[in-house]
Amino acid sequence: MSLMESFExxxxxxxxxxxxxxxxxxxILLYGPSGTGKTYAALHHGVGNNPAERLVCTEDLTSGEITGTWMPVGENRWEWREGPAIRAWRGLGGRLVVDExxxxxxxxxxxxxxxxDSPESARWRNPETCEWVRPGPQFSVVMTTNIDDLDDIAPSLRDRFPVSIRIDRxxxxxxxxxxxxxxxSALAGSLGPAHRRVSLRSFYAFDELRRRLGPHRAAYLVFGEDTATSVLDALAIASIT
Ligand SMILES: Nc1ncnc2c1ncn2[C@@H]1O[C@H](COP(=O)(O)OP(=O)(O)OP(=O)(O)O)[C@@H](O)[C@H]1O
Ligand SMILES: [Mg+2]
Known part of the structure; x- marks a missing residue:
């Protein structure tokens, strides 16, 4: 495939x-290899004026980190601080990004x-004010994951996301x-087979580092010995064509 075809x-x-x-x-669920820009897109594409809210799932994530927690505000006084999901519900054009x-x-x-949950069913009660909150009309959620087998995602969660797009470049x-x-080279690296794929992050780091350390040292530090040679060769060929 020619470079132009790749770009198309x-x-x-x-x-x-x-x-x-x-x-x-x-x-929307975005899935696929690491470092292709899934989180970046989830945070920026189709987002209104308010910045998107982001959650990164781990085994230790608590529901308090999603909807909010009681926080001490002076002696014997506690206030409920709403979490990212509720802030996104309330935001104008609010976007919630759920990574991993x-x-x-x-x-x-x-x-x-x-x-x-679907906008018709979703509602949450603020434990301090007892206010019922619903997602705003423009509320959207983009989830991301590295896994390729979507069966590894809880079926009830997946069911809420009718569109899944594999981001592979x-x-x-x-x-x-x-x-x-x-x-x-960055495009070719991201399209390679899984065991030889080089993520965008490596190319950003190489671009930065080579300004200080020169291309050879930067390539060995970022890509490792095996891949450094092929990246440097590709750059040398590109510079004479
Ligand atoms: N459109 C873009 N413009 C500028 N920088 C971008 C763009 N897309 C991605 N990046 C940068 O590329 C890097 C990788 O992007 P990102 O973190 O979104 O990848 P990812 O697919 O979510 O990776 P992972 O699956 O490992 O979480 C980040 O440094 C990000 O800021
Ligand atoms: Mg990500």
């Missing part, structure tokens, strides 16, 4: 995401189910933020 293909999964967002789908969603379990998973704007001579 760059758009495919990203075009799917843009089309689905433009169609007003408000529950395959790791959610227990109480946190139950709370996520409640927070991502960086967005053109992500490539454009690299120095020009690195873009083709």
């Amino acid at each position: 293909e760059v758009e495919s999964c990203w075009r799917d995401l843009a089309d689905v967002l433009a169609a007003g789908i408000s529950r 969603v395959d790791r959610a379990s227990g109480d946190a998973l139950s709370t996520l189910l409640a927070m991502t 960086p967005h053109v704007s992500a490539l454009a933020s690299l120095s020009e001579d690195l873009r083709a």
Whole structure:
């Protein structure tokens, strides 16, 4: 495949995401290899004026970190601090990003189910004010995961997300933020087979580091011995063509 064809293909999964967002789908799951820009897209694409709220799931995530907790505010006084999911519910065009969603379990998973439920069913009561809160009309959730087998995600959670898009390559704007001579290699690296894939993050680090340390040392530090040689060769070829 020529470089131009690759660049055209760059758009495919990203075009799917843009089309689905433009169609007003408000529950989307992005999955696929690491470092392709899933979280970045979830935080920025189709988001209104308010910054998106982000949750990163771990085995230790508590439901308090999702909906909120009591916080001490002076002697014998406690206040309820609403968590990211409720802030996103309330936000104008609010977006909740739930990263590493395959790791959610227990109480946190139950709370996520409640927070991502259909707009007609979802509601939550503030324990301090007893106010009932519902998701705003523009509320959207984008979940991300690295796993390729979506069966590893709790079926009840997956069921709330009718559209899943496999993000397998960086967005053109992500490539454009690299120095020009690195873009083709970064694209090729992200399209390689799993065991040889090189993430965008490595290319960002290499781009930065080579300014101080020169390309050879930077390549060995970032890519490791085996991959460094092929990256440096590709850059040398690109510079003479
Ligand atoms: N469109 C973009 N413009 C500029 N930088 C970007 C863009 N997309 C991604 N990046 C940068 O690329 C890096 C990887 O992106 P991100 O963290 O979104 O990947 P990911 O797919 O969520 O990876 P993981 O699966 O490991 O969580 C980050 O440093 C991010 O800021
Ligand atoms: Mg991510």
